[in-house]
Amino acid sequence: MEFRVRKGPWDKIFSGNLEGFEVEMYSNTEGLILVSVLEKENEEIQGSVIEIFKVFHAEGSVEDFLETLPKEATAIFKHEPKETIKFLLLSSSPSYVKYEENVFCDEADKLMEKLITSSSTIKEFSKAYDLQLIEIEKSPERIRSSFFSHPLIVPLLSPKEMPGINNNRETRSSSQEIVSGKGSVMLGLTKGGTMINEPLNLMMKTTIFGSTPKDRKHVIHLIAEGALMSSTPAVLFDWDKSFLGLNRPNPEAKLLKDYKVDLEPIGFPIKHFTRDQVHVDLNLITVKGLLELIGLKEGEEQQIISKLIKDKKPNSMEELIAAAKKIELRDEAKITNKYRAIRILSLISHKYKGLFGGKNEIKEISKEWGKSIGKVGIIHMEGLDEFASTLLIHNLLKGISVEYSKTGKGINSFVLLPEIKEVLGSKDQSIMTTEIIDLLNKLKSVGVGFALSSDRPIDLRKEVMKISEAEIFLINRNDVGVKVAKSKQFRIKLRPGLSACEEK
Known part of the structure; x- marks a missing residue:
């Protein structure tokens, strides 16, 4: 590791390419494992997803204890001729940072301190379950060797599910569904103070209306975060650079606590696609x-x-x-x-x-980027008129549909179309507009969701509302109606973003 992270020295235990991701893993003398997943562009490192693990040797019924944990944890069992050795790994939240030494080291410090504090609490808590958790660095040499020689360590801590491996990670808290198997969207609080956390699979055809363009784009921002926190890639069409803040953590962490969001601010990996990169x-x-x-x-x-x-x-x-x-x-x-x-x-x-x-690289535009966090491809639409916007949206939706028709079921990607009136206007009965609506309607069948926004439903072609399955209507940011799956209805105030909100 080229950066001087605190609590060193850090010894490299793995460096290589796993399922297309460049991964580095390091351990220190305090039983911490630092995993860094590198984001590269033209062989130059742009950013990294950092995740830190604390390792314990477990003596007792770790299986029962796991069911009680409010945090993500991984249990590993290794059967040897005379005994079965058990390990418990506690994890920090993953965090994306720019690959700059001060930024990387500051974020690693913050993740380590939080993990060490929570690990200490969990260790005390485990005593009530007749479970003894011994820090790996305080365990006998044979136990340490057993852990670090375990063949599943690297794939279990790697950024993607590995073929043939049963991942035992479990997400215990509805407010921390970072690796929840394609999870949910945290929208905001009801008047009673309940966080509305809607499953992503119920938001696959979402329409957003009312209030101002800035407020509607904020909903798009929150849906993007929901997809990305569920390790689902997103494709976002941006006409005015409203979503560049997705790349940086929200600087106002206190606002998240005020809205009962039990997650730290986080920035997400972004790849920008300008006019010379998409056609x-x-x-x-x-x-x-x-x-x-x-x-x-x-x-x-x-x-x-x-x-x-x-x-x-x-x-x-x-x-x-x-x-x-x-x-x-x-x-x-x-x-x-x-x-x-x-x-x-x-x-x-x-x-x-x-x-x-010629052909667009859809796999790059909508790129799955690890099991802990998703990556967003931002399509820069600045300066494009209605003709060009219509053609490009039609073309990329068709390309995405073709690409994901080859893959399995599940939630594969999410398309975000803010302020789409110019393309799907109510008076536009063109062939291209008709095909765009048809493509949007069929995306769900290939595991791709969409969310779009406009001023009023009447401004769009009526077919748009016919295919909508989740409707969000804003009076203002603090008074928002949510109707999902034609039955569930809520009134909420929108939460702040985990990442910086720069909607215009």
């Missing part, structure tokens, strides 16, 4: 819908363009135009249509230079 994939485009958006009716030009895309699979508008120019025709009418098709493509290419391209 309208021509191979996923609906040509009829594209031409309709620019005011052209169905004709021979559409057939020419559609056939070229199907046959040539172009990676850019320039490639498509070049392929059109190479078409050899003798019929004068067809030659005229060919040149009309070329003019149409050239006009679009000129006005929207760089918008069209």
Whole structure:
């Protein structure tokens, strides 16, 4: 470890790539294990998820004791010829930090202090269960060797579920569902002071209306945090840089305590996708819908363009135009249509230079990034007009749908579309808008949720409300109606973010 973290020296016990994640693990003489999952971009380390474990040798019925714990814990059993040796691992909350020495070390210090304090309390508590917890550093050499030579240590503490391994971690508190197996969204407090913590699978088709754009975006922010805290990747379309604060812990930790949020502020891994990194994939485009958006009716030009895309699979508008120019025709009418098709493509290419391209890396945009915490891909939409926004959203939703149709069931990703009126407006009956609504409706079938916001339901096409399964309506931030699964209804005040809230 290149940083000088307190309570050293730290000895490296593992360094390598596990399931696509670069992981480093260190132990010290106080029985602490520090796990660092590195976030890299172009081989340069950008950030790290830190998690710290305290290890005990357990003598007694650790199984019964686990059921009483309000914190995440892992029990490991190792059967040897003459005895079964048991270990209990207590964990800090995982925390994402920028990979800078002062930031990394400060966060590691904070996690260690909290873990040491809670470990001391749990050790005392264990005595009531006839369970003796002995710090691993105070155990005999044979016990220490048994633990560190256990073949499951690395995968159990690694950032992803490993094939064939039964992970025994258990989340005991509804307010700490960090590895809850695709968990929940903490929305806010009822008037009676109860935290509304809705299962993520009931929020898979969420619509948000009322109050101001800033307040509606705050709900989007909270849903994003719910997905990320459940280790579900998120894809967020951002037109005005309202969500950059997701990368940093909320500086006002006291506000979280006031709202009975028993979690420390946390920032989340973010990858930014600018206009030169995401494109309208021509191979996923609906040509009829594209031409309709620019005011052209169905004709021979559409057939020419559609056939070229199907046959040539172009990676850019320039490639498509070049392929059109190479078409050899003798019929004068067809030659005229060919040149009309070329003019149409050239006009679009000129006005929207760089918008069209080849396949998007959906696995990078919606990237699962460990079992402790999710990563958000922010699609920067600044400066895009209605035409470009519609095409790009349609294209990426289609790409996400295709990608996750290959995977298993569960919650695979979450798409967030703040202030979507421009694209799904009530008067817009275009082919592209119709297909976007259809794509949103079908995302759930491939394990992808969505949340979108607008001023009023009447501003959007009526089909949007027909597919909605969870509705959130704001009078203001302190008076919010929540209706989930067509039955459960609450009135709440929205909680602050775990990460910095910079909605505009």
